[in-house]
Amino acid sequence: MNYSIEEINDMKYIRFLDGKLLSIMQSYFPYEDLFRNAVLPARNLLSILNNLKNNHGPYFPDLINWVEEQYKDEIKLIQIITNNGFIEFKNLAQLFPIGQNVYIKLDGTIIGAKVIMTYYDYENFIIDLEVINSDGYSFIYEKYYTFIDFWKGLCKINKLPIIPLSKEDNIYNKLVARGKKFIKYAIGHHFLQHSHSSKYSKGRIMVDISNYKNYSLASSIFNNNCYLEYLEDIKINDDVKEEELFMCVSKLPAYSFTWKDWHFIDVEHLNEITFDNEAFDKLVLDQEKKSIIENIIKFEYSKTDIINSKGDGYTFLLHGPSGVGKTLTVEAISEKLHHPLYSISTGELGTNAKDLENNLRNIFNLAYYWNAIILIDEVDIFFECQNVHEVNHNALVCVFLRLLEYHQGIVFLTTNRGRNF
Incomplete structure (x- = not known):
């Protein structure tokens, strides 16, 4: 026998005599100091009866049978109440056995x-x-x-x-x-x-x-x-x-x-995305230009610079007045190729060189990982004539061109003022 029954002040207690049984009980009652006292009110076992039967039945059949016999009337009442969709707080452990x-x-x-x-x-x-x-x-x-x-x-x-x-x-x-x-x-x-x-x-x-x-x-x-x-x-x-x-x-x-x-x-x-596969074909653009853009983007990336990890990407500059379809062209290309389009304006990149580098580097890294096409709108600020006295502007231009040169992906730039280029 790996346990004994003791009665103190008309209340039954179980003394655990087996190390394995004691360890199992400690896992169910972590706030009880069982390893020192090895004693637990017998009624407490009623709350974990289902767990004992499901997980430890072959090891402690006598203990399980004793609990079921000792509290059979109470167990029957709990079952009746539960079957009618109700529960008492003290019986929650029977409702939520381990594995439930x-x-x-x-x-x-x-x-x-x-x-x-x-x-x-x-x-x-x-x-x-x-x-x-x-x-x-x-x-x-x-x-x-x-x-x-x-x-x-x-x-x-x-x-x-x-x-x-x-x-x-x-x-x-x-x-x-x-x-x-x-x-x-x-x-x-x-x-x-x-x-x-x-x-x-x-x-x-x-x-x-x-x-x-x-x-x-x-x-x-x-x-x-x-x-x-x-x-x-x-x-x-x-x-x-x-x-x-x-x-x-x-x-x-x-x-x-x-x-x-x-x-x-x-x-x-x-x-899943339903792409508009006909958007690019419907685009009002010279067919030769459309073919060039499509073929370049579809072409497998290859090294174009003798310096390692430099120049694997392609950059397109689209210029013209507002409303001619610069953004629409890029959107149509991404639809046809089923690639994500990461569209952003220069104003969102930051106004100092540090912010610009952090933001643009994150965008380029994500776009490369996701095979996304990048659209940077209104890039005029990066290509205006540089002035030796405009240190911040010159730093922005240098950072932008350096990151653009090393990006290994597709980038579209748009501007309303093509003469600056």
Whole structure:
């Protein structure tokens, strides 16, 4: 026998006589000093009965049978109440055994997760959950902490902040479908359409977790919500099992080409882009010029300078008065080639050499990685006649030309004043 029953003041206690059993109990009741006293109120085992049966049944059958017999009337009452959709606070551990699938409604989004640990902490019921995230290269199983506040009496199960999830639920099927989308787009980078009417991210975006961490102030995917706190990474896998798809997080970091910023995007609102393949053909432009532009861009990049890593890119200057179609031409080219278009004006690059270099270097690096076409509008300032007394202007020009020369990609420049060139 690996335990004994003791009665103190009409209350039954269990004394654990086996090191393995003692260690298991400590994992369920971390706030009890079991290794010193090795004694626990017998009623406490009622809260972890399902966990004992599911995870340790073959090792401690006598203990499980004793608990079931000792509290059979109470267990039956709990089952009746639970089957009618209600629960008492003291019985939450039976509702959330280790391995239980659950979902949480958080910031207007449903999060699927798996229970990996539960225990009572004073007046809270603590739950440690496992969800699946990604670093852009692999899938990361993350551990999060959450809790349920104490209440008196009965509470509807579907009103709890965390709700058990069955594979027969429609919510489960929706989470699985979203999980399939998540694993499709989480690794690498993907040029997509965000269809939701979100203020800051509607339109074309680039989903790219790894570059998000490099170019943005990384924050929690759950927006630092105090209800769900990140604890640690549990493990890393190269793939996700079918039965784990519901655990994938609901958002992916993406760069908005409209707002020039990073945002977390709901996975369910991501869609493939429908390109206008005829836009370039409809462009009112001399056919010979159109062919030259198209062939140069399609041509595989090759070294054009004897200095290593210099001169692999192509720069086009489009000039003419407003309204002749300079920007439209570049947009049509990106549509035909299915490449992202990173469009920016000189005013957004900065007014001093340091800001210009930092901003332009980041843009060029991202564009190269994403195979994006860059459009820099109204570049007149960089090509105006230099004056020895205008130190800042001269520095801007030098930085711009140097970075442009070394960029290994396609850049279009536009100006209304072609005579300056």
